[in-house]
Amino acid sequence: MTQTLAHRWRFFRAGGFDQVQLETPADLAALRGLDQKLWASLACPVSDLELDRRMLDYIDLNRDGRIRAPEILDVVDWTLARLADPGVLFQEGPLRLQSLTGDAEGTRLRLAAQRLLDVLGRPTDDSLALADTDDLALLFPPHEYNGDGLVPAALSPDAELQAAIADIIACLGAETDRSGEAAIGEEQIAAFFEQARQLHAWQARAVEQGLEVFGEGTGAAVEALSAVRGKVDDYFTRVAMAEFDPRAAVLMNAQEEELVRLASLSLADAGELAGLPLAVIQHGDRLPLGKGLNPAWQSAIDELQERVVRPIYGEQDSLSSAQWRHLLALCGDYLAWQAEAPQPAIAGVLARERILELVDQGVEARLLALVEADKAVAEAADGLVELDKLIRLRHGLLRLLRNFVSFQCFYSRQDKAVFQAGTLYIDGKSCDLVVEVDDIEAHAKVAAASDCFLLYCTCTRRGEPVRGKETLNIVAAVTAGTEGDLQAGRHGLFYDRAGNDWDATVVKLMQNAISIREAFWSPYRRISNLVSEQVQKLASSRDADMVSKAAGTLEDTAGAASAAPPAFDIARFAGIFAAIGLAIGALGTALAAVVTGILSLAWWQVPLLLLGVLLAISGPSMLLAWFKLRRRSLGPILDGNGWAVNAQARISIPFGTALTQMAVLPSDSDRALRDPYAEKPRLWPWVLALSLVAGLGYYAWSTGMFAQAPAEPAAPAEVSQAPTE
Template identity: 80%
Template sequence: MTQALAHRWRFFRAGGFDQVQLETPADLAALRGLDQKLWASLACPVNNLELDRRMLEYIDLNKDGRIRAPEILDVVDWTLARLADPAVLFQPGPLQLASLTDDAEGTRLRLAAQRLLSLLGRADGDSLTPADTANLAQLFPPHEANGDGLVPASLTDDATLKAAIADIIACLGAQTDRSGEPAIGVEQIAAFFDQARQMHAWHARAAEQGLDVFGEGTVAAVEALSAVRDKIDDYFTRVAMAEFDPRAAALMNAREEELVRLASLSLADAGEVAGLPLAAVQQGDHLPLSKGLNPAWQDAIAAFRQRVVVPVFGELDSLSREQWQHLLTLCGNYLAWQAEAPKPAIAEVLSRGRILELVEQGIEARLLALVEQDKAVAEAAGGLVDLDKLIRLRHGLIELLRNFVSFQSFYARQDKAVFQAGVLYIDGKSCDLVVEVGDVEAHAKVAAASDCFLLYCACTRRGQPVRGKEALNIVVAVTAGSEGDLQAGRHGLFYDRDGNDWDATVVKVVQNAISLREAFWSPYRRVSKLVSDQVQKLAASRDADVVNKAAAKVGETGAAPAATPAPAFDIAKFAGIFAAIGLAVGALGTALAAVVTGILSLVWWQIPLLFLCVLLAISGPAMLLAWFKLRRRSLGPILDGNGWAVNAQARISIPFGTELTQMAVLPKGSDRALRDPYANKPVVWPWIIALLLALGLGYYAWSNGAFSPEPEVPAEAAAPVQGAAQ
């Protein structure tokens, strides 16, 4: 794509790159010819933008939650084709009907606008605002078709269809109809009945195989058959053995010894009898179902007869081997059929009977007919939809372009950019570069490349939701001032774009340079903190030693130990200690004197340069590193972490950073009392010691002739020396 040569573009430079200015309808008309390498961004998410959400949904044609450059170009062309004077896009105010074109499309929009004005009670009106189309239920009543292909329950008076729509929504969720009501579409209807037909086909196979003979008692019948299956198989096997060999007939029945043993026992407990055959083999190949049965199995056989035999064969007093095999086959087929049972998601919400009922009543065809009925008015309803789209683009298109094609709104500092969520007040600062984020950790991985000092805050607004949310996460760039006490756990106050206040708590900090002033003092702060920490550790250890020794003495029990004679004073030992201390003080004094002597030997104007060089040697590396990082600060990674496709450097320079983060400043003309009655009183003795030390070093230097001018050598005395040297 190449830039159109017929149009003369205007660019401004900000953020380290050239950005296009969109100021006239001609700029919009030529936008398709502008090389996209010159665009500030190529894509952005629909979420977390301070723009009309419905307008963004109109632009997002493929409904993927993102807006890309081709969609921007298409919506610009669409808007220009429907406005007779596109200059109104750059002007505030409502959409005037006179601004519409005179072609067929403009006439259709004008008729839709007149119908809407009549509906609003302003039949003689000539303009519309986004507020006029905010209530979609007023534009598209829920009980009337609106052409979007979605059917809410209120669209029909048929109670059966109403219940079916409610069931489908309960199983698969709802879409939002143009009226704002929960509704279903073709996709949901097809998905629901695909699952329902699987369940219905499975039940149809049971009817074909005769597995439904037991009806609702099928499970109980299978359980009753399973309870006696082994015992009945055992009986028919014993009968077959007796038929095989007559000698086995007596052996297949209970042995006489076992019967004698049982006769001597109490048979109130049937457990002893349960191990005997189910019936005597003399009964033949017909198992008795009432008389002649083992007493321990009479109840189980009675349940088997009532639940299994009667539904299939009717009232029988005995069961043949063939009938028993038929029942086993029927039971096996049922278990195999049960194992093939489908498990559709809708079965977790609706009963099996309700699903079968919906299929058998032909509800799917009736719902699809209702969808077609709604789509039949699509052309007529489309006029209102396009009108609503044009009204919202008339108010928000230019703002979107100035935050997408260029970052003009962000760098002009007249209005907030669409990605700026509000202002955070914390640690005596107000930070304007605030972006709402979803996943803090995922965003931080990308945004760390911005080289900005970032605060991630969790914001809450309990009991007072805004746009349905009581909690959100933000990332804040601190671009001026000092780090101070900015750390995880600090609290602040966040004001969103609508002025709502949120409690903000820092949950993550990405450390980077904030300013050169902060970098200059950072080495001294680190050294001071190191010394302070070491002194505190030393004091804490000494205090712990004292406490431990005191506790040990208090804990001692028993008789007091015999007094230990005090050791004799060792003069040699203390003389050595005093000598070592003297040498150390002397060495320190000599070193300090040498430093002072060296400083005093300089010319007066060299002394400030010396101190300046020392400061630069200490603070210079930190400042140099901070300077490089501050020059690399970029908006791009902060937005990329939110799903943007930033197409430029978008630098945040040091001067611009001071605009994004404001420090606390007293109002002009305020009276200020400089005396703090509760301030810490100044400690004088360290200054006295320092003064005495300076005086002592000065005296030492003076006594060694450091302040005496070097004697001038007379010319007469210097001549012989020069001659001797020659």
């Protein structure tokens, strides 16, 4: 893509790169000719942006949740083609109907606008504001067709269809109609009835094959037969054994010993009798259904007779073996049919009877007819949709371009950029570069390349949700001041763009340089922390040793009470005293050498020496911080959120100072400098230190360490004697 030369572009320098200025309608008209290598960004997500979400959805034509450069170009061309005066994009206020073009598209939009004004009760007005189309129910009442091919329950006055729509939504979920109501579309209707027809075909096969011989009570009849099947089969098998061998006739009945045992028990509960045969085999090939049955099975046999035997054979008091096999065959075919029953997902939500009813009522065809009737008004309804789109682009398109093609809003500091979620107050600072994130760990992996000091916080607002959310995650860049006490677990307060306050808790830090001044003091701070930690460890260790030795001494006291105390042996401590003396001497020698070196310098060299020492200690840290501060970039912070930043987008030291504000007292405030609870200064440590230095200095002076060594005498010159005449 080559840059169009016919248009004269204007650029401004910020963030380390040249950014295009979009100030006139001509700039927008020529945007397609601007080389995309000069764009600040090439793609961004539609979520977590401080822009009208419906406008972003209009731009995101493929509904993938992202806006790319080609979609930006298309929507700019679409907007300019419908405005007779594109200059309104750079102005505030409502969209006036006279700003629309006079062609067919503009006429259609003007008619849609007039219909909307009539609905709003303002037929004489000639302008529409953004709030006029916020309520989609005004543009598209749910009881009227709106051309989107979706059918809400309110669209039909038929109670059966309303119930059917509610059932389909319960099974497959809902889509959102243009009216804002839950609705279903052609795809959902087809998916639902495809499953419903499978169940209906299976049910119809039972009728065709005569499987439901018991009518509506078939299921209960099969259950009643299955409950006694094993026991009845057992009875007819015993009868067959007796016919096979007469000697088995007695053995196939209950054993006498078992009857004797039962006779001694209370038989109020018939459960003890369940193991006995169903009936004595003397009844032969006919099983009694009334008298002569095992009492434990009487109720189950009564259920069999009521639900199975009577519907087929009528009233009878016994059941033959042939009749039993016939009943088993009838129920066996039913059970095999039941085993082939389909298991559609909708059957887990709706009863089988309800699904079959919806198919029998022809609901599918009636719903599809509603969809077609809704689509028939698509052309007229699309005029209102395009009107809503144009009104929203009129208010938000230029702002999107100044945060996408360039980062003008971010670097001008006149208004927050669309990706800035609000302001975080923490540790005496306010951070303006705050971005909402979804996954903290995933974002941190990308944002590490920004070289910024980042705070990841979890924000909560219990009981007062904002846009349906009570929690959210943010990342804030600390670009000025010092690290201070920032650490995981610290709490702050986050204000979103609407002014809502959230409790913020730091959950992760990404530590980088914040300022050169902090880098100057960081070596001393690290040394101080190291010394403090070592002193604390040493003190803790000595305290533990003291306690341990004291405990051991107390344990040994009882046994050693009669022993005489050992005599003081000065020889044991001679080495200690000598070591102490050597240490003091070495310290004095070193101090004397330092003082001697300093005194040997001219007075103007002493400040240079101190400055050199400071630079030697703090210089490397400051140099490293300077390099990192020059590399700070906005790009990785946005890339971690799904942006495709196309430029360096640096955050310089002066700009970082503007993004993070420090606590400053008001200029006209009074300040009391005396703190009644401040620690009182103690002079004795300083007196002791000065006395020690003075003593060591006197010792060095008295021993001649400061005296200059005497100069060696010069060698006498040789005297030559001239010969005498």
